[in-house]
Amino acid sequence: MSIKVVRTKAEFEGRITEETGLVEGRDLASWGTDAELGVVGKRHPRVDGIARVTGRARYTQDVYLPGMLHVRVLRSPYPRARVRRVDTSRALGLPGVRGVLHRFNAPKAAFRGEETIFRDEVRFVGDEVAAVAADTEEIAADAIRLIDVDYELLPFVADLEEAMRDDATRLEEKGNVSESGRFDLGDAKRAFSESKTIVEATYRTSTQLHNSLETHGAVARWDGDELTVWESTQHVFGVRAGVQAALKIPYRDIRVLCDYMGGGFGSKGGAGKYTIVAAIFARQLGRPVRCVLTRDEENLAAGNRSATYQTVKIAARGKRIHAIEHRSWSNSGQGRWIADPTGPTNGLYDIPNVRTRSYKVVTSLGALSAFRAPGYVEGTFALDQAIDELAERIGEDPLELRRRHATRRTDPVTGLRYSLKRLLACYDIGATEIGWQHRKPEGTRGSAPHRRRGFGMASQLWGGSGWPPAYATVHLNPDGTAVLRCGTQDIGTGTRTVLAQIVAEELGLELGAVRVELGDTNSQYAPISAGSLTVASVGPAVRLAAMDARMQLLDAASGLLEVGPTELRVERGAIVSKGRRTPLGEVLGQVENYTVIGKGSRFPNPEGLTLKTFGAHFAQVEVDVRTGEVFVEHVVAVHDIGRVINPLTAASQVEGGVIQGLGFVLSEERIVDRPTGRVLNGNLESYKVPTVRDVPRITVRFVDEPDTRANNIGAKGLGEPPIIPLPAAVANAVANAIGVRVRTAPITRQRVLEALELRP
Amino acid sequence: MGHVPKTPQFIGPGAVDVAFEVNGDGVSVHVPPHRTLLDTLRETLGLTGAKRVCDEGTCGACTILLDGEPVYSCMTLAVACAGRAVETVEGLSTERGLHPVQEAFIEHDAFQCGFCTPGQIMSCVGLLRHTSSPTADDVLRAVSGNLCRCGAYPNIVAAALSAAKKQARR
Numbered sequence: 004m005s006i007k008v009v010r011t012k013a014e015f016e017g018r019i020t021e022e023t024g025l026v027e028g029r030d031l032a033s034w035g036t037d038a039e040l041g042v043v044g045k046r047h048p049r050v051d052g053i054a055r056v057t058g059r060a061r062y063t064q065d066v067y068l069p070g071m072l073h074v075r076v077l078r079s080p081y082p083r084a085r086v087r088r089v090d091t092s093r094a095l096g097l098p099g100v101r102g103v104l105h106r107f108n109a110p111k112a113a114f115r116g117e118e119t120i121f122r123d124e125v126r127f128v129g130d131e132v133a134a135v136a137a138d139t140e141e142i143a144a145d146a147i148r149l150i151d152v153d154y155e156l157l158p159f160v161a162d163l164e165e166a167m168r169d170d171a172t173r174l175e176e177k178g179n180v181s182e183s184g185r186f187d188l189g190d191a192k193r194a195f196s197e198s199k200t201i202v203e204a205t206y207r208t209s210t211q212l213h214n215s216l217e218t219h220g221a222v223a224r225w226d227g228d229e230l231t232v233w234e235s236t237q238h239v240f241g242v243r244a245g246v247q248a249a250l251k252i253p254y255r256d257i258r259v260l261c262d263y264m265g266g267g268f269g270s271k272g273g274a275g276k277y278t279i280v281a282a283i284f285a286r287q288l289g290r291p292v293r294c295v296l297t298r299d300e301e302n303l304a305a306g307n308r309s310a311t312y313q314t315v316k317i318a319a320r321g322k323r324i325h326a327i328e329h330r331s332w333s334n335s336g337q338g339r340w341i342a343d344p345t346g347p348t349n350g351l352y353d354i355p356n357v358r359t360r361s362y363k364v365v366t367s368l369g370a371l372s373a374f375r376a377p378g379y380v381e382g383t384f385a386l387d388q389a390i391d392e393l394a395e396r397i398g399e400d401p402l403e404l405r406r407r408h409a410t411r412r413t414d415p416v417t418g419l420r421y422s423l424k425r426l427l428a429c430y431d432i433g434a435t436e437i438g439w440q441h442r443k444p445e446g447t448r449g450s451a452p453h454r455r456r457g458f459g460m461a462s463q464l465w466g467g468s469g470w471p472p473a474y475a476t477v478h479l480n481p482d483g484t485a486v487l488r489c490g491t492q493d494i495g496t497g498t499r500t501v502l503a504q505i506v507a508e509e510l511g512l513e514l515g516a517v518r519v520e521l522g523d524t525n526s527q528y529a530p531i532s533a534g535s536l537t538v539a540s541v542g543p544a545v546r547l548a549a550m551d552a553r554m555q556l557l558d559a560a561s562g563l564l565e566v567g568p569t570e571l572r573v574e575r576g577a578i579v580s581k582g583r584r585t586p587l588g589e590v591l592g593q594v595e596n597y598t599v600i601g602k603g604s605r606f607p608n609p610e611g612l613t614l615k616t617f618g619a620h621f622a623q624v625e626v627d628v629r630t631g632e633v634f635v636e637h638v639v640a641v642h643d644i645g646r647v648i649n650p651l652t653a654a655s656q657v658e659g660g661v662i663q664g665l666g667f668v669l670s671e672e673r674i675v676d677r678p679t680g681r682v683l684n685g686n687l688e689s690y691k692v693p694t695v696r697d698v699p700r701i702t703v704r705f706v707d708e709p710d711t712r713a714n715n716i717g718a719k720g721l722g723e724p725p726i727i728p729l730p731a732a733v734a735n736a737v738a739n740a741i742g743v744r745v746r747t748a749p750i751t752r753q754r755v756l757e758a759l760e761l762r763p
Numbered sequence: 764m765g766h767v768p769k770t771p772q773f774i775g776p777g778a779v780d781v782a783f784e785v786n787g788d789g790v791s792v793h794v795p796p797h798r799t800l801l802d803t804l805r806e807t808l809g810l811t812g813a814k815r816v817c818d819e820g821t822c823g824a825c826t827i828l829l830d831g832e833p834v835y836s837c838m839t840l841a842v843a844c845a846g847r848a849v850e851t852v853e854g855l856s857t858e859r860g861l862h863p864v865q866e867a868f869i870e871h872d873a874f875q876c877g878f879c880t881p882g883q884i885m886s887c888v889g890l891l892r893h894t895s896s897p898t899a900d901d902v903l904r905a906v907s908g909n910l911c912r913c914g915a916y917p918n919i920v921a922a923a924l925s926a927a928k929k930q931a932r933r
Contacts, residue, residue: 058851216876
């Protein structure tokens with residue numbers, strides 16, 4: 004097959020780029036809206052369910068190799084300091100210690116734009132100072148306490164709003180604040196000057212910690228020149244690139260594996276310092292090395308969702324929104340980028356005059372990393388509350404106000420037409436399911452005299468189109484079973500299952516005949532499992548690989564059965580010809596062990612269109628006005644994501660997004676001690692992730708209309724959408740219940756009580 | 764849980780021999796007195812089903828059954844298990860098939876990344892040992908010490924209730 008170069012627009016977490024890929028052969032038309040599919044679109048329990056419930060599923064943390072050494076990392080206790088001297092003599096004297104690495108002895112290893120792993124100037128509490136490899140983790144933990152470090156303390160700033168001040172300690176020469184995004188539509192300045200109804204408010208969101216249950220970590224083993232890395236990651240190929248950059252060894256000699264992984268939520272996008280440290284130690288010491296972070300380390304040095312400070316000014320003209328200005332400052336810590344919270348403001352509603360600015364603020368804290376819909380959760384929290392505040396001011400139902408601004412057919416940012424947009428359908432389904440007609444502008448009485456009830460809703464905008472490059476191969480065995488090999492990973496979203504469904508559907512097999520092998524750089528490339536792009540990127544390539552295998556199978560069967568290929572089809576594991584079924588094993592079994600290998604690649608997205616996902620969340624809450632406690636009673640989550648490949652796993656993903664959103668809006672908040680720059684609750688005891696008792700009734704609905712212009716399976720992404728609108732929907736419901744608004748997330752009891760006391 | 768561990772009075776400081784039962788088989792391990800049951804299961808016995816997530820008794824991912832009661836194995840010393848019976852997720856299924864709780868977890872999609880799953884399952888199994896027909900509130904109580912960051916909670920509760928029903932029919 005000939006190879007063609009394709010280019011396509013890609014939107015990754017709000018940033019639009021152009022991607023280049025190579026494709027082979029021709030694409031298929033999308034399965035139609037009324038296609039009769041037997042496996043795709045049906046509820047199927049996960050194909051890896053047995054491995055997960057028996058403890059057999061092997062995660063990176065479960066990789067124990069013979070002779071393996073364990074690493075623990077010494078981290079800076081100071082938010083900013085120069086490392087003047089490191090004395091390792093006492094640590095090296097401890098029996099069982101095999102090596103210590105620090106800035107004065109570690110080999111050069113480029114890492115994310117820096118030349119070494121261990122900085123001469125540590126920049127946050129938790130920054131890497133030294134690492135110890137020892138026979139056991141206990142010895143390594145003892146040894147890091149025996150390392151003597153001479154620090155020269157430097158001025159720092161460990162708070163977003165403090166760092167924004169003109170007189171703040173400058174952490175970078177050009178200052179702590181830099182612009183990182185802007186968008187203008189129409190003339191916002193003039194629009195505000197001609198509007199009489201203007202609402203302005205300030206919103207704040209707190210730093211959210213991922214707390215993936217499996218912490219970041221890697222195991223490295225050298226066999227001669229060949230390095231194998233087991234890593235808990237969302238992108239094995241990203242880890243490979245990071246290892247290559249740091250160690251300067253060829254791809255030929257690097258293999259990265261991630262079979263099962265215990266959550267990432269955006270934070271596991273590539274090689275970590277722990278990866279490089281494990282690889283360096285393993286090479287120096289000639290033994291496999293494991294470097295896995297503790298929970299505390301995870302919460303200091305493995306990323307977070309930036310805290311934000313946002314101001315929104317919004318104006319009405321009659322019953323329409325005339326202008327909006329949204330400015331946002333994000334705490335990037337020591338990160339080099341920010342997730343832009345103004346994305347939803349730029350593109351969600353049909354507003355003629357828009358002005359947005361977003362700023363990165365550096366602080367002496369750990370770097371941010373992407374966290375499920377980075378920026379969009381924070382931004383929607385501000386935007387969709389501002390919409391409600393304006394609706395209240397003009398005496399309009401907030402859902403009606405949104406409906407009036409939800410019908411635009413083109414994307415305000417790119418000017419391109421949407422391939423499909425069913426936002427209004429989301430509103431209609433959600434309003435019916437929650438019982439929106441019960442909402443009163445002043446809230447209603449709750450289930451007890453001191454409880455008030457309220458309803459709120461918010462909208463969701465996200466990309467999720469997927470794009471090239473992504474590749475897959477399908478190996479069809481002579482017994483009629485198949486193995487899909489693809490370099491993507493299943494981070495808990497059900498990727499293995501939905502890809503198996505696509506293979507079974509296209510190749511004509513029973514689902515049980517398909518095994519899926521993922522998370523191995525010895526497969527062909529697949530993109531990072533992030534940005535809601537996995538199914539839409541990889542799924543179409545998998546379908547083409549299965550089709551290629553089917554075509555070759557039909558050719559082979561035609562010869563073996565002596566029937567013209569056009570008179571044959573494959574159906575549920577058998578060749579069907581003139582009403583006669585011959586199981587694949589019988590057909591291919593006639594030849595000695597021939598494996599059919601089908602290949603597939605992801606073709607570009609359609610020209611001249613923009614592909615988005617939409618949705619809406621509705622919340623019904625009660626608030627106890629004596630204690631300030633918020634009780635979420637019911638959440639309705641409606642999403643427009645194109646074709647739903649597996650309604651069972653899709654619903655699970657939505658419930659999970661809703662629950663993570665509840666954590667964001669009600670309980671999760673990293674607390675930093677400003678005078679020392681230390682994180683006070685980097686654990687699962689005092690950092691409050693939701694428990695089973697915090698879960699309300701959740702109703703999940705999908706529009707489930709295939710986006711047949713998007714790609715050959717008609718599906719878009721679902722990972723991020725279900726967390727985006729939930730916090731704003733709950734905040735709006737709380738405001739409806741108690742008549743005052745809490746503009747800071749999380750909406751804790753204390754903040755509710757403070758708001759109630761301020762009530763006019 | 765309510766057990767007072769029968770910790771031997773004078774042992775250590777070096778490694779000591781400890782004999783106990785794991786999933787019905789007798790085992791003997793040579794471990795320092797401060798080694799947790801979790802680390803012993805994972806590193807010495809190769810049973811990696813129980814997970815180390817917080818290592819301080821707040822998340823439940825290391826839950827196993829000790830003499831039939833769910834306990835956090837990161838908060839249990841191996842030496843405190845001498846002569847006692849430990850059950851882990853690896854011991855639940857038999858040649859006849861999966862345990863009803865395991866089956867129900869698959870059927871109800873009660874996991875996403877699956878890292879908390881062994882602990883969730885052991886908490887549910889512990890519950891069903893004592894309560895043949897648990898209420899939803901019993902289930903909430905049984906798994907309220909098991910965190911799930913993916914948010915599979917609704918399906919976990921549904922799975923536990925369904926397994927209880929299935930078990931009652933058998």
